[in-house]
Amino acid sequence: MIPTVAFKNRETVPTWFAYGAPLLTVIAALLVSAIPLAWLGVNPINIYYEMFISNPTGIRGVSYILVTAVPLFLAGLAVYIPLKAGLWNIGAEGQLFVGAIIGSYLALTFEWPIYVLLPAMIVSGGIVGALYGAIPGYLRAEHNVNEIISSLMLTFTATTFTGYLLRGPMQGGGGQSATERLPDFARLPTVIHPRLHIGVGLIAVVAVLVYLLINRTRLGYEITLIGSNPSAAAQAGISEYRTYITVFVLGGFLAGMAGIIEIAGVHGRLFEGFSPDYGFTAIAVALLGRNGVFRVLLAALFFAVITTGGTTIAVTQNVPTAIINVIVALTILFLLTAEFIKEHRIVINPDRESDPETPSGLEGAS
């Protein structure tokens, strides 16, 4: 008489659960993260109060959050768009890096007027990111090479190669593995708050453009159909080849732009650790917001609150910033668990012998 646990597909999802799940997920992640916080002898309530209440209210906090949301949102879309076509772009981090490299190179090489140089930096960052993203897209389309592995490998190729550039050809003075500081005419201007660069405006523009692309254009329709129903897409004569490359090019473009915006807007110089795993947090952003572009934006803002909050408490409470990674990872792990519960009823049979299979005809009646 050993009880067995079986999972049945749900026909209907309780309303409270459908809407409450994301919130419950976040609460669960914060509850578990309270353990490592308490371990270091800080009061988790104080920490969370600072992260979610006192930090995000006020010009300074909001500025930091918006600025952090830029790379998270753009890189999040770099994962989201291929995901719409059923592909995993695990390489947003690498695309971010190559965009940052080429943009920094332009900034340190050409003394152009700011209104020429900045657009050139951002566009070329996007183009190089797109080319880099096109590699896994092409390999998948042409040779069916698994895009997860190739985009992952290209990420480490890019981050490692950045290390070479910063200790070699692009190294600035002072013996650090970093470039020279970007000149003022290569820095994104700021408004209202000295940290709030105008790259933030791009969030709104990109959000609307990508929304229109996915929901209002033929290409967006093709992407969605290939991702949701490949056989129907094939019958409709939609080219998988073209779509696979397109989604990776688009994703790479956005991630590449994110990279140089982060350098020109926030850090002012390229160094190895300029991205606190934005490209990997982007996977979390895309997952949390996978039902729509504006949800990706919300997810990016949410993780931006955690990231900036984590950076703030690192200073005020001496808590390692690594707590950010812990909260992000736990949020996604709980989210995925919640999705499973959303789709499955958990049935506990007290008797091992009883048949776990219900006749399919009775399922609908119950």
Added chain:
Amino acid sequence: MSALAGIAESTVRLATPLLLAAMGEIIAERSGVLNLGVEGMMLAGALAGFIGTVVTGSAWAGFAIGILAGGLLALLHAVLSISLKVDQVVSGIMLTLLGVGLTTYFGRGWVGENISGFARIEIPILSEIPIIGYALFDITALDYLTLLLVPVIWFFLFRTNVGAEITAVGEDPETADTAGIPVFKIQYACVLLGGLLAGAAGAQLSLAFTNFWATEMVAGRGWIAVALVIFAQWRIWRVLAGAYFFALIDALSFRTGGSVGEELLGQELLATVANFVINPQVMQTYPYIMTIVVLWYIMRQGNLNELGAPRSLLKSYSREQD
């Protein structure tokens, strides 16, 4: 000691963590479960092993604790990807993120401490063999054990009934299930075993290689192990060869420092190219690039499954009809 012997010795010792982690990854992948959490599991093993050694005073006890830490994270991956049917890619990457986060967080207080760790064991006479003697017969117990483990795991996977069952599950879980093979138990066991080996790989780094803990000290070796499995096309002996090859690159990159003189090659352009190619950081990218090239090459030839990739890799198996 000659420079050559030094490189051979570094290669052997740098190959140990790659071998352990990659063999674990092969076991997991052959049952149909990709584990991208290796980097995180290795970090967990490295930190837990280090703390365990400091607290208990015994490197062996620390090593065991490190192994268990890797296994604990792997258990999470198993629950998520096998029972809860979560996408294996997402689960694995989130576990790496969690592993990096937790070890950086809890490891802060341990940075800067040193332990004596595992001592070298010199085998008399054999260690006198020129070049390879020092590399193969004057290494730590963990290095010896890992080398012994290679044929054991090969035998286990390819010459035992359980090994055949693992293959069956990885190829076609539905048929395996019909044949009465406990699919879920086997997948759980394989993912766990993979995590234990990843934990061992991490613990080897902190206990027998560096003898200290440093933040993110695994430094991408977990990803290299994932790459190595593909590079070796899911075969144990090729993993052995591949681990030495990647470790050799690593060992060389420590030593070259990127300086071929112009007079040596007689031509400025050639010297520039040569210096670029042997630059330590540039060399570190080779394993990743070569893995893509190998993957591209075998996919051009035909299909992955003929070349050793388990057929059901990345697909979670569900008994229900949905």
